[in-house]
Amino acid sequence: MIKQYAVIGLGRFGTSVARTLFRLGQEVLAIDTSEERVKYIADEVTHSLVADTTDANVLKNIGIANFDVVIVAIGENVQANIMTTLLLKELGVKYVLVKALNKMQGRVLEKIGADRVVYPERDMGKRVAHNLVAPNMVDYIELAQGFRISEFMAYKDMFGKSLRTLNLRFKYNLNVLLIKRAGGELISSPGPDDIIQMGDMLVLAGEKEALDNFERHQD
Ligand code: ADP
CATH class of the missing domain: 3.30.70.1450 (Regulator of K+ conductance, C-terminal domain)
Incomplete structure (x- = not known):
């Protein structure tokens, strides 16, 4: 079944998630504040957008609540990661998956309603070992x-x-x-x-x- 995905934050993790979802035949909107990063992935996703997702109006204008799954892949900027997640849940997004850098951040994300928290580096490290x-x-x-x-x-x-x-x-x-x-x-x-x-x-x-x-x- 085709679903609508939005991927926010196009670092290595977000880019890989967005690209793979698109290759699996899904509809993907890729978002980042960096024009350069958006340009880099534009041809490999359905839509792409330069925007700051810590602004509630931006999210409302995209109609974010209509997406089936939103992936928050903002990494180093923990504040933007948490703020974006909070807004997504407030705006009624059904399923929000968030990348966290550590457990403490993960606990905060769960408290504010993240449906799934992933720790890609920790998990991959474990899997490799x-x-x-x-x-x-x-x-x-x-x-x-x-x-x-x-x-x-x-x-x-x-x-x-x-x-x-x-x-x-x-x-x-x-x-x-x-x-x-x-x-x-x-x-x-x-x-x-x-x-x-x-x-x-x-x-x-x-x-x-x-x-x-x-x-x-x-x-
Ligand atoms: P990775 O470790 O997966 O490479 P990064 O932390 O390097 O992840 O990348 C995160 C991405 O999130 C960056 O491209 C950055 O521009 C983007 N980003 C940071 N803050 C925001 C925001 N408020 N809205 C949208 N994108 C953001």
Whole structure:
């Protein structure tokens, strides 16, 4: 289905998001205060616009509330990032996805109504590291609406601890389905006395939020 997207802030991240959405056949409006950056992407998106999105009138004139998804990819200018997000939600945009530089900014963004906060550099760094250590790791499999199975490399602070001690079911509402040992040994339906070792890969099942919480607490 074709949706209307607006991408605000055309740095490396925003440009890549806008270009990819357009290549996927979506309608994309790309916005930046910098004329140069807008020019650079103009031929690769549906519409482009030089504008400052911290001005509510600018957003109203574009008819921003009619867009299905707005992506705020303003990076270094944290104030503009937060102000833009606030205005978008005040103007009734249904789904606002925002790039944050750190957790503190992310918390503010969630408080003012951002529907999704992403941390591209942190996440990519994590993915690269996980992928180097465990090249065949699966990000996640969605089994049903919001219910997932995901693989995680065991973190250092889990080494030598039993599942009873880690208590993932109580702490995160997650079930350990499988432990894959570095040597290839598989422990299916692991029990409370199974001990996590260095190099273990854990296959966890639970709600998306529970898996996100688990990942976040490992930062
Ligand atoms: P990246 O790290 O992805 O390269 P940057 O922080 O370099 O991101 O880029 C963010 C972009 O957001 C810049 O091109 C900047 O001009 C743009 N930007 C900053 N403030 C505003 C604003 N108020 N309205 C629109 N675009 C903005």
